Amino acid sequence: xxxxxxxxxxxxxxxxxxxxxxxxxxxxxxxxxxxxxxxxxxxxxxxxxxxxxxxxxxxxxxxxxxxxxxxxxxxxxxxxxxxxxxxxxxxxxxxxxxxxxxxxxxxxxxxxxxxxxxxxxxxxxxxxxxxxxxxxxxxxxxxxxxxxxxxxxxxxxxxxxxxxxxxxxxxxxxxxxxxxxxxxxxxxxxxxxxxxxxxxxxxxxxxxxxxxxxxxxxxxxxxxxxxxxxxxxxxxxxxxxxxxxxxxxxxxxxxxxxxxxxxxxxxxxxxxxxxxxxxxxxxxxxxxxxxxxxxxxxxxxxxxxxxxxxxxxxxx
Amino acid sequence: xxxxxxxxxxxxxxxxxxxxxxxxxxxxxxxxxxxxxxxxxxxxxxxxxxxxxxxxxxxxxxxxxxxxxxxxxxxxxxxxxxxxxxxxxxxxxxxxxxxxxxxxxxxxxxxxxxxxxxxxxxxxxxxxxxxxxxxxxxxxxxxxxxxxxxxxxxxxxxxxxxxxxxxxxxxxxxxxxxxxxxxxxxxxxxxxxxxxxxxxxxxxxxxxxxxxxxxxxxxxxxxxxxxxxxxxxxxxxxxxxxxxxxxxxxxxxxxxxxxxxxxxxxxxxxxxxxxxxxxxxxxxxxxxxxxxxxxxxxxxxxxxxxxxxxxxxxxx
Numbered sequence: 001x002x003x004x005x006x007x008x009x010x011x012x013x014x015x016x017x018x019x020x021x022x023x024x025x026x027x028x029x030x031x032x033x034x035x036x037x038x039x040x041x042x043x044x045x046x047x048x049x050x051x052x053x054x055x056x057x058x059x060x061x062x063x064x065x066x067x068x069x070x071x072x073x074x075x076x077x078x079x080x081x082x083x084x085x086x087x088x089x090x091x092x093x094x095x096x097x098x099x100x101x102x103x104x105x106x107x108x109x110x111x112x113x114x115x116x117x118x119x120x121x122x123x124x125x126x127x128x129x130x131x132x133x134x135x136x137x138x139x140x141x142x143x144x145x146x147x148x149x150x151x152x153x154x155x156x157x158x159x160x161x162x163x164x165x166x167x168x169x170x171x172x173x174x175x176x177x178x179x180x181x182x183x184x185x186x187x188x189x190x191x192x193x194x195x196x197x198x199x200x201x202x203x204x205x206x207x208x209x210x211x212x213x214x215x216x217x218x219x220x221x222x223x224x225x226x227x228x229x230x231x232x233x234x235x236x237x238x239x240x241x242x243x244x245x246x247x248x249x250x251x252x253x254x255x256x257x258x259x260x261x262x263x264x265x266x267x268x269x270x271x272x273x274x275x276x277x278x279x280x281x282x283x284x285x286x287x288x289x290x291x292x293x294x295x296x297x298x299x300x301x302x303x304x305x306x307x308x309x310x311x312x313x314x315x316x
Numbered sequence: 317x318x319x320x321x322x323x324x325x326x327x328x329x330x331x332x333x334x335x336x337x338x339x340x341x342x343x344x345x346x347x348x349x350x351x352x353x354x355x356x357x358x359x360x361x362x363x364x365x366x367x368x369x370x371x372x373x374x375x376x377x378x379x380x381x382x383x384x385x386x387x388x389x390x391x392x393x394x395x396x397x398x399x400x401x402x403x404x405x406x407x408x409x410x411x412x413x414x415x416x417x418x419x420x421x422x423x424x425x426x427x428x429x430x431x432x433x434x435x436x437x438x439x440x441x442x443x444x445x446x447x448x449x450x451x452x453x454x455x456x457x458x459x460x461x462x463x464x465x466x467x468x469x470x471x472x473x474x475x476x477x478x479x480x481x482x483x484x485x486x487x488x489x490x491x492x493x494x495x496x497x498x499x500x501x502x503x504x505x506x507x508x509x510x511x512x513x514x515x516x517x518x519x520x521x522x523x524x525x526x527x528x529x530x531x532x533x534x535x536x537x538x539x540x541x542x543x544x545x546x547x548x549x550x551x552x553x554x555x556x557x558x559x560x561x562x563x564x565x566x567x568x569x570x571x572x573x574x575x576x577x578x579x580x581x582x583x584x585x586x587x588x589x590x591x592x593x594x595x596x597x598x599x600x601x602x603x604x605x606x607x608x609x610x611x612x613x614x615x616x617x618x619x620x621x622x623x624x625x626x627x628x629x630x631x632x
Binding site for chain 2: 023024036041043046071073074077078082083084087106109110112115116118119124128129134143146149167170171172173174175177178181182183192195196
């Protein structure tokens with residue numbers, strides 16, 4: 001799946017993943033009205049609204065980008081109907097041949113992590129049959145529990161030819177409270193995020209596809225921390241980095257160059273709000289609420305330009 | 317909710333939480349057969365089997381223990397039907413007046429953590445209405461993202477009078493890979509789990525119920541690490557500790573005493589497999605598969621004795 005992601009990045013010339021993180025305040029009035037008209041102001045109504053909203057965006061952008069990243073929390077808050085909308089969104093994106101990164105940030109111990117891995121990337125056994133539960137292509141994973149929590153995911157990835165992105169240095173303001181702490185590991189002095197980065201590189205070495213330069217154990221490193229991105233890029237040369245925090249969270253095109261390798265690959269930049277709610281920005285206000293999907297498409301085109309020109313400047 | 321938990325611990329004289337972590341291999345044949353007979357070997361069939369299995373256990377133990385802890389991964393692997401079984405289990409346990417600790421180990425940044433908090437502890441707004449999605453009483457939370465990831469949970473806890481248990485030192489063998497690392501914070505030398513413990517104590521100080529000695533910000537510390545339990549107990553005197561790892565994972569009654577305060581409170585011990593699959597142990601084999609619920613009840617009674625006598629010995 002990492003090779004499919006890379007080949008799609010090459011084809012679209014867009015190392016971009018669109019975060020499908022719907023909030024009710026982004027959904028245009030006509031969609032909400034229709035959904036509430038059919039299901040009332042219920043969980044089902046909300047789920048229908050975000051599903052229709054997502055579908056409009058996916059239809060508008062699927063030929064421009066290699067991947068989408070639905071954030072499951074935004075669906076989970078609407079209970080079972082919300083999670084059904086998540087499942088439908090995942091399926092629909094896969095039908096459109098998009099790579100789907102489930103932003104689930106799961107992680108637990110042993111058999112429990114295995115259950116999460118099965119839920120999101122693998123298939124579960126029921127009697128003599130096997131079924132896929134959510135069936136994303138990649139999942140994000142939290143490293144706090146150590147290798148016990150990660151290895152069950154690697155096992156499922158190996159079987160299913162899928163992948164994970166492990167949280168290394170997250171994009172939020174307080175990410176340093178734990179991740180930036182300096183630890184002494186023998187004679188080495190390093191930060192927690194570097195320790196996790198070393199693990200990612202180590203696990204990744206055992207998780208290389210049959211052909212290709214990048215392992216299917218990726219890392220999450222926030223665009224808001226370009227300096228740390230530079231350090232981690234060097235520590236993990238064969239790791240694909242998923243970079244959230246571009247746009248709405250403050251990361252800029254110029255900050256992104258450190259996340260890429262010399263081959264122009266090695267990173268994929270996420271934007272959520274900046275694309276899916278582009279129509280709410282002054283820059284794209286001309287599209288209006290009804291044109292929210294076209295606004296999203298225009299925002300993707302602009303983002304592609306921004307990244308390409310930033311990478312261009314560096315190479316000169 | 318922390319006060320309800322404490323008053324129920326006092327009433328039952330059992331600082332015990334039963335982990336409702338169903339695996340298909342625990343479910344007695346007659347239950348599986350009936351469920352597959354009705355729904356086939358489908359996700360629905362598996363979900364029906366674990367729901368009926370849970371119901372039998374809850375009916376057999378609800379008067380003996382204050383709380384249950386369903387592990388959501390075990391349901392999530394069966395997709396939407398599995399999560400419906402989770403929801404039904406949570407509801408049923410609450411009807412039986414059990415305190416429900418959702419073992420969800422969620423955690424993300426800002427608005428995303430807020431969505432998780434709403435999903436599991438709060439209510440979500442849909443138009444002019446509010447709905448509960450999963451509605452547990454407590455949730456477990458992962459600290460890797462720092463305070464941005466935790467504070468949205470505290471906000472919802474305050475509004476709903478609920479609580480969380482933050483992962484501090486987990487029970488699994490590899491938990492030390494990150495959690496035991498020594499960090500230098502100014503002049504202080506401490507481990508990561510101590511750093512997280514300090515945060516728990518700090519956040520807890522701002523999250524005290526109107527009356528009572530314990531905050532509604534609890535901590536998860538594994539029974540398999542009694543020495544670390546002793547250290548954390550002292551660092552966080554007003555923190556309730558949720559202690560997994562008793563029984564099947566290797567923790568013993570005698571190891572548990574360090575997790576309690578002088579008042580005999582401050583900890584609640586989890587057992588999952590050791591109770592819900594007791595009938596598969598030689599010790600409870602006399603109950604047979606059909607008597608799995610009675611076996612669970614007998615295992616709870618034995619566990620209550622084990623803990624009581626361990627605490628007794630110390631006080632002498």
